[in-house]
Each structure stands twice: as C-alpha cells, then as structure tokens.
Amino acid sequence: MLRVITKELTPMSDEKTEYTISDLAKEFEITSRSIRHYEDEKLITPTRRGVHRIYSARDRVRLQLILRGKRLGFSLAEIKEIIDLYGVEGExxxxxxxxxxxxxxxxxxxxxxxxxxxxxxxxxxxxxxxxxxxxxx
DNA sequence: CTTCTTACA
DNA sequence: TGTAAGTA
Incomplete structure (x- = not known):
C-alpha cells in the first residue's frame, strides 16, 4: 500500500529515499494521473523498477518546482525550460x-x-x- | 488492492 | 485532468 521503501529516518536529502507515485500524489494532493502527465511532458524522469515508477528525492524536488510554477501561472513547457536550465552553465x-x-x-x-x-x-x-x-x- | 498503458471526454 | 478497461 503506502510504503516508502526507505523513509523519514533522515527527514530529507538521502538520495536513496524512494517514493511510489501514490506517495507523492498524496503528499502534494494531486492525482497520479497528473504526475504521469508531467513525465509524458518530460518534466520528470523517474526510474523504473520493472514497470513501476520509482521517484527519488530529486524527482520530488522537481515535482515541487512544477507545482510552484503552475501556481505562478506558467505552462508546463515554460516550467520545463526553467528546470532543465538548472546545472547548465551555472544558474x-x-x-x-x-x-x-x-x-x-x-x-x-x-x-x-x-x-x-x-x-x-x-x-x-x-x-x-x-x-x-x-x-x- | 495498486499501478500501468491506452484512449476518449 | 478524469475515467474506463484490461493487465501484471
């Protein structure tokens, strides 16, 4: 059900922390449908364990950035542009x-x-x- | 029971 | 975005 493979022993950071799509959907109060959609639009790229999606702490951050961008009224394309610029030629x-x-x-x-x-x-x-x-x- | 894909609304 | 359908 709602088990996080590794969780809250360290509030955050652990790159080994993994989340299921339902974990993130519940945390951010959105549907898994939306999360999958953001992936289709190339804004998030979770790894796969078989056919199931596994989200890392980094993916979680990206999802947060996506939701923040949406609140500001930006399109997914615009949000993707910004997010993808992170780490490129500095900020x-x-x-x-x-x-x-x-x-x-x-x-x-x-x-x-x-x-x-x-x-x-x-x-x-x-x-x-x-x-x-x-x-x- | 949950997740996944595909397709239609 | 939601939802239905058929699976794994």
Whole structure:
C-alpha cells in the first residue's frame, strides 16, 4: 500500500529515499494521473523498477518546482525550460530566463486585467440600459 | 488492492 | 485532468 521503501529516518536529502507515485500524489494532493502527465511532458524522469515508477528525492524536488510554477501561472513547457536550465552553465541563464518569463506573465496578466475591467463596465452599461427600459414599460 | 498503458471526454 | 478497461 503506502510504503516508502526507505523513509523519514533522515527527514530529507538521502538520495536513496524512494517514493511510489501514490506517495507523492498524496503528499502534494494531486492525482497520479497528473504526475504521469508531467513525465509524458518530460518534466520528470523517474526510474523504473520493472514497470513501476520509482521517484527519488530529486524527482520530488522537481515535482515541487512544477507545482510552484503552475501556481505562478506558467505552462508546463515554460516550467520545463526553467528546470532543465538548472546545472547548465551555472544558474545564470536559468535566472535570466525566469526573469523573462515573469515579464511575459506580467504582461499577460495586465491584459487580462484590462479585459476584465472593460467587461465589467460593459455590464454596468448594459444593466442600466435594461433597467431603465424595464421601468419605462 | 495498486499501478500501468491506452484512449476518449 | 478524469475515467474506463484490461493487465501484471
């Protein structure tokens, strides 16, 4: 069932700590379906023991980064880009790229905010029109 | 009973 | 993402 091959004798770090897909799903409150999906998208690459997936502490960290990126509104492709930059030519490029994506995200949110404000105003105008029309009758 | 793959919604 | 189906 829910057994971790090696566990919490050392709160963290042990690269020998392994998790099953259900361990991680439960810990992060997501479904195993999502975790498998992230693997399909190449964001995580768990090892296999036969046909079963085995996740390392490192995989767990990557999963955390994926979930954090999602909360910030980034796509899996963008998250993958950032994660894959870790360890490459230092973290210089990773930081630069992250900053770039943050700006892209910021602009997107600004546009959405404009659209929402416009829509709210449209509703106000329409509502008033309908209201006065109703009273006229 | 849990995990896996595949495929459709 | 969820879920159904058929396995291992």
């Amino acid at each position: 210089q490029r990773q930081t630069e790229r992250l900053l770039e994506l943050i700006n892209v995200r910021r602009e997107s949110l600004k546009q959405q905010l404009k659209d929402i404000k416009y829509l709210l105003n449209e509703f106000d105008v329409l509502e008033e029109k309908l209201t006065s029309e109703h009273q006229a009758k």
